[in-house]
Amino acid sequence: VNAPFTGQPLIRAEDVAHLTGRARFVDDIRPEGCLHAVIARSPYAHAVLRGVNKASVGTLPGVVVVITAADFADVPAEIPIRLAPLAGFERFLQRPMATDRVRFVGEAVAVIVATSRHAAEDAAERLEVDYEPLDPVVTYDAARADASLLFPEAGTNVATRYTAGMGDADAAFAKADLVIERHMTAHRHTALPLETRGLIAHEEADGILRCWGSTKVTQWNRKALAVMLGRPEHSMDLIEVDVGGGFGAKGEFYPEDFLIPFAALRCGAPVKWIEDRREHLLTTNHSREMEATVAMAFARDGTMLGVRAKISADMGAYVRTNGGVVPAKAAQFVAGPYRIKDIALEVEALLTNKTPVGTLRGPGRYEAHFFRERLIDLAADKLGLDPAEIRRRNMLRPEDMPWSLGKLVPYEPASAVDSSDVPAAFDAALGALGYETLKEQVRKPQPDGRLHGIGMACFVESSGAGPSETARVELLEDGGLRLISGVSTQGQGHKTVLAQIAGDVFGGAVPMEAIELRNGAASLIEGGFGTYHSRAVVVGGSAIHLAGQALRAKLLRVAATRLQLRAEDLTLREGGLWREGGTQPLASMAELHAWTREAGEAPDATETFKPDGRTYTCGAHAAHVAVDTETGQVEVLRYVATEDVGKAINPLLIHGQAIGAAVQGIGATFLDELVYDADGQLLTGSLADYLVATATCFPNIETITLENSPSTLNPLGAKGAGEGGVVACAAAIANAVADALKPLGVEINHLPLGPDRLLRLIPEKAA
Amino acid sequence: MTPVEHLTVALTVNGEAVARDIPARLSLADFLREELRLTGTHLGCEHGVCGACTVLLDGEPVRACLMLAVQARGRAVTTVEGLAAKDGTLTPLQAAFQNHHALQCGFCTPGMLMTATALLAENPHPTADEVRDAISGNICRCTGYVQIVDAVLDAAQ
Numbered sequence: 044v045n046a047p048f049t050g051q052p053l054i055r056a057e058d059v060a061h062l063t064g065r066a067r068f069v070d071d072i073r074p075e076g077c078l079h080a081v082i083a084r085s086p087y088a089h090a091v092l093r094g095v096n097k098a099s100v101g102t103l104p105g106v107v108v109v110i111t112a113a114d115f116a117d118v119p120a121e122i123p124i125r126l127a128p129l130a131g132f133e134r135f136l137q138r139p140m141a142t143d144r145v146r147f148v149g150e151a152v153a154v155i156v157a158t159s160r161h162a163a164e165d166a167a168e169r170l171e172v173d174y175e176p177l178d179p180v181v182t183y184d185a186a187r188a189d190a191s192l193l194f195p196e197a198g199t200n201v202a203t204r205y206t207a208g209m210g211d212a213d214a215a216f217a218k219a220d221l222v223i224e225r226h227m228t229a230h231r232h233t234a235l236p237l238e239t240r241g242l243i244a245h246e247e248a249d250g251i252l253r254c255w256g257s258t259k260v261t262q263w264n265r266k267a268l269a270v271m272l273g274r275p276e277h278s279m280d281l282i283e284v285d286v287g288g289g290f291g292a293k294g295e296f297y298p299e300d301f302l303i304p305f306a307a308l309r310c311g312a313p314v315k316w317i318e319d320r321r322e323h324l325l326t327t328n329h330s331r332e333m334e335a336t337v338a339m340a341f342a343r344d345g346t347m348l349g350v351r352a353k354i355s356a357d358m359g360a361y362v363r364t365n366g367g368v369v370p371a372k373a374a375q376f377v378a379g380p381y382r383i384k385d386i387a388l389e390v391e392a393l394l395t396n397k398t399p400v401g402t403l404r405g406p407g408r409y410e411a412h413f414f415r416e417r418l419i420d421l422a423a424d425k426l427g428l429d430p431a432e433i434r435r436r437n438m439l440r441p442e443d444m445p446w447s448l449g450k451l452v453p454y455e456p457a458s459a460v461d462s463s464d465v466p467a468a469f470d471a472a473l474g475a476l477g478y479e480t481l482k483e484q485v486r487k488p489q490p491d492g493r494l495h496g497i498g499m500a501c502f503v504e505s506s507g508a509g510p511s512e513t514a515r516v517e518l519l520e521d522g523g524l525r526l527i528s529g530v531s532t533q534g535q536g537h538k539t540v541l542a543q544i545a546g547d548v549f550g551g552a553v554p555m556e557a558i559e560l561r562n563g564a565a566s567l568i569e570g571g572f573g574t575y576h577s578r579a580v581v582v583g584g585s586a587i588h589l590a591g592q593a594l595r596a597k598l599l600r601v602a603a604t605r606l607q608l609r610a611e612d613l614t615l616r617e618g619g620l621w622r623e624g625g626t627q628p629l630a631s632m633a634e635l636h637a638w639t640r641e642a643g644e645a646p647d648a649t650e651t652f653k654p655d656g657r658t659y660t661c662g663a664h665a666a667h668v669a670v671d672t673e674t675g676q677v678e679v680l681r682y683v684a685t686e687d688v689g690k691a692i693n694p695l696l697i698h699g700q701a702i703g704a705a706v707q708g709i710g711a712t713f714l715d716e717l718v719y720d721a722d723g724q725l726l727t728g729s730l731a732d733y734l735v736a737t738a739t740c741f742p743n744i745e746t747i748t749l750e751n752s753p754s755t756l757n758p759l760g761a762k763g764a765g766e767g768g769v770v771a772c773a774a775a776i777a778n779a780v781a782d783a784l785k786p787l788g789v790e791i792n793h794l795p796l797g798p799d800r801l802l803r804l805i806p807e808k809a810a
Numbered sequence: 811m812t813p814v815e816h817l818t819v820a821l822t823v824n825g826e827a828v829a830r831d832i833p834a835r836l837s838l839a840d841f842l843r844e845e846l847r848l849t850g851t852h853l854g855c856e857h858g859v860c861g862a863c864t865v866l867l868d869g870e871p872v873r874a875c876l877m878l879a880v881q882a883r884g885r886a887v888t889t890v891e892g893l894a895a896k897d898g899t900l901t902p903l904q905a906a907f908q909n910h911h912a913l914q915c916g917f918c919t920p921g922m923l924m925t926a927t928a929l930l931a932e933n934p935h936p937t938a939d940e941v942r943d944a945i946s947g948n949i950c951r952c953t954g955y956v957q958i959v960d961a962v963l964d965a966a967q
Contacts, residue, residue, distance in 0.1 A: 054908050054909055054911065055908070055911065057916070058907070058908040058913060058916070059900070059908070060916075061913055061916030061919045061920075062890075062893075062894075062900060062904040062907055062908060062913070062919060062923065063850070063890065063891065063893070063894050063898075063900070063904070064848065064849070064850020064851070064889065064890035064891040064920055065850070065891075066850075066916050067849075068849075068852070068917065070843075070849070070853070071843075071849035073844070073847075161833070161835070234951075235951060236915070236917075236951055237852075237854045237860060237862060237915070237917040237918050237949060237950070237951050237952075238854065238915070238917040239854070285915075285916065286915060287852070287854075287915045287916070287917030288914075288915040288917060288951050288952055290951070319856060320854070320855040320856060320857065320860075533915060534914040534915025534916060534917075534952055535914065536914070695911050696911065698911070699911045699914060699952075699953060699957060700914075702953065702954040702956045702957070703914065703951075703952045703953045703954040704954075705954060706953075706954030706955065706956075707951065707954070729855070729857055729859070730855045730857065730859035730860055730949070731857065731859055735949060735951065736954075736955075737946045737947075737948075737949060737955075738941075738942040738943075738945045738946045738948070738950075738955040738958070738959065739942045739943060739946045741954070742938070742939075742942060742955075742956075742959075744954060744956060
């Protein structure tokens with residue numbers, strides 16, 4: 044492989060360990076003398092917790108200790124908010140364990156530590172806990188009614204309410220020829236990484252409390268843990284090992300991120316906790332559940348004049364670290380990639396006796412794009428416009444850049460789309476689908492007897508969140524490079540991508556296989572912020588780029604002094620150090636390392652990249668579906684998703700992200716659903732009940748990566764690439780199903796779209 | 811309440827004979843992971859749906875989380891650690907997974923490889939639909955399966 048490395052579809056250095064069973068996930072680690080924790084959890088959605096009888100299990104074989112909330116009553120143990128600190132949220136934070144009341148099925152009431160997992164589970168089954176059930180709050184209306192309160196001292200189940208907007212929505216609606224308004228809902232589901240959460244904590248002989256299994260934001264989590272445990276940050280490390288998927292859910296600070304380190308300190312031994320799948324479905328963040336009344340105002344020619352949205356999100360029982368992102372981003376993105384300047388938003392977040400929510404890949408966007416794109420199709424139908432044409436008349440054009448999004452998020456400054464080419468991304472999707480031909484074909488009776496439909500949706504998606512990221516690049520004695528980054532990894536392939544970025548700075552003088560990455564542990568580098576909001580490559584990669592440039596400049600300066608040449612006449616490329624126009628290298632990278640040491644300098648450089656705003660990708664999804672009106676089954680005959688990522692560092696990996704995201708999003712639209720009964724019991728507590736896409740579900744997925752609008756906000760031109768595949772899935776699929784069912788007078792305003800739901804909408808005589 | 815009856819089990823794992831005295835209730839997956847420290851066999855649900863723990867039992871794919879270790883007495887178990895050659899050379903299937911970017915987080919990968927290995931042993935030239943059917947009991951949350959199907963078809967060439 045020759046430089047430049049970026050832009051090449053390089054296979055991953057990470058893979059061989061996974062392919063041979065030598066990867067190291069948290070459950071693969073077994074420290075000497077390891078104890079095992081199992082967490083006893085509430086079977087009630089809402090109840091007074093009268094007491095936990097530790098003596099009921101304290102003498103069972105293998106039990107070492109039983110920990111309840113009383114054991115850390117003196118600790119400032121509310122889990123803080125990391126993102127989206129909306130006004131009022133501070134009243135509803137979760138403590139690591141229930142104290143006097145349980146508020147969702149699955150809330151921790153005790154930790155049992157034993158010498159084996161078997162012994163701990165046996166004890167958990169026999170633990171006596173005294174509950175007095177209370178009225179559960181399960182629906183939006185019940186939450187608003189405040190008849191049963193989750194936090195009586197707060198006097199309300201409304202965690203926050205706010206309004207936001209830009210322009211003059213009232214004036215825009217007053218002059219509209221057509222207003223389309225619908226009540227719509229998105230359904231509760233979850234990321235479901237294949238590996239559940241897990242932690243091992245141990246205060247080792249050097250006095251450092253180490254926790255393996257942390258991920259995503261290890262630096263922030265260490266700060267939070269330091270406050271809760273009352274010990275200095277530098278006496279602890281949170282260490283990321285291989286992570287079996289995250290998608291937003293894994294790596295936030297959960298109750299167990301306190302409980303397991305606390306248990307390890309209490310026991311003076313390593314303590315391991317591995318979440319089982321039922322626990323995962325009950326306790327790891329849920330997402331996406333919201334209802335919205337959204338209205339769009341149109342002129343007769345299809346011009347979009349304004350948007351109004353009232354969004355109510357079901358937050359579950361507590362406000363967790365980033366739950367507020369979900370409604371706030373749904374509101375911000377409801378106008379989408381269109382030239383709409385008049386927007387009025389009302390947002391509320393409601394508490395219910397369900398599992399708390401957090402972010403899930405494309406948080407709020409999946410929902411918002413569904414709401415808006417459905418309304419656009421309804422308007423196109425009313426106005427007699429082709430759904431492609433009405434979108435083309437309104438979408439953001441390159442000449443509109445940068446496009447102000449206003450200040451629609453209370454806790455963020457105003458934002459703007461940095462660059463985008465929505466028309467190109469839209470044409471690419473419709474062109475690949477063969478829209479102009481297909482739209483005639485689907486109107487004809489089909490030989491398969493099913494109703495066919497086409498759906499399309501456009502999206503805009505933010506990425507590259509700040510605040511900043513720091514990286515260090517070190518030239519090693521053997522001439523290789525070591526990259527140290529504050530980003531974390533849940534399977535994306537950062538080792539390969541960041542090596543490509545660094546390798547290019549050195550002009551290929553260091554081969555790909557000689558570049559190593561160290562990342563993921565809280566202690567590795569100051570100024571690291573982890574991986575979320577598609578920031579690892581955009582911000583973390585830019586920091587690697589800057590640190591590499593600084594090191595390159597240092598090496599050339601050292602070499603110039605030593606050789607008595609001008610630094611600008613020297614360069615690095617394959618083979619090492621070259622004089623411009625020279626026929627052979629002047630030194631290898633290993634020699635440059637030695638020269639730098641001999642000059643009394645450190646052969647490394649550390650730099651921080653602070654982005655001046657977020658990058659925005661755009662794209663479009665287009666779907667061709669066939670609906671069997673007898674069974675309610677939908678087949679996705681073709682699906683095309685495009686995304687303009689600015690600059691594709693590794694097209695192979697971006698393709699993987701895009702396809703994977705699309706199947707996740709389409710699967711979520713038909714299959715994934717967390718169902719609660721009226722008592723607040725989760726009915727989908729196993730993978731036999733909670734369904735996800737399998738290999739036979741959606742075989743016909745195509746994705747197209749575009750590089751039409753490099754970001755102007757970072758040296759790589761890069762934008763996020765992991766979320767665009769998911770954010771418009773509900774929108775495109777719902778529009779396609781609605782298009783197919785239009786002859787039957789069916790509208791699609793509610794998710795998901797499983798056969799049971801569709802059959803309820805399809806008139807009986809049609810079948 | 812806690813019958814910790816121990817039994818002796820002797821079987822072949824990746825071509826090597828092993829014998830252990832183990833609790834009767836120990837699953838085959840826990841036996842492989844905890845007793846033999848073969849941690850490539852992953853646990854994603856422990857109720858037989860996700861397929862991450864798939865191993866070969868006398869060549870047939872089985873869920874190691876749904877079997878007791880003692881049920882594997884006298885049988886030959888192959889895990890992901892037993893696929894590559896002793897010198898580290900990957901099988902064509904493993905190599906195809908890398909070349910097609912058929913894994914991201916890697917958690918489902920061992921189970922996928924074992925299922926696909928069994929498929930190719932039985933049907934060396936499957937169609938794409940046959941590959942999809944064969945791996946439909948293995949959940950992958952990262953890839954969307956497209957590249958996994960491509961990899962299996964490539965390995966079958």
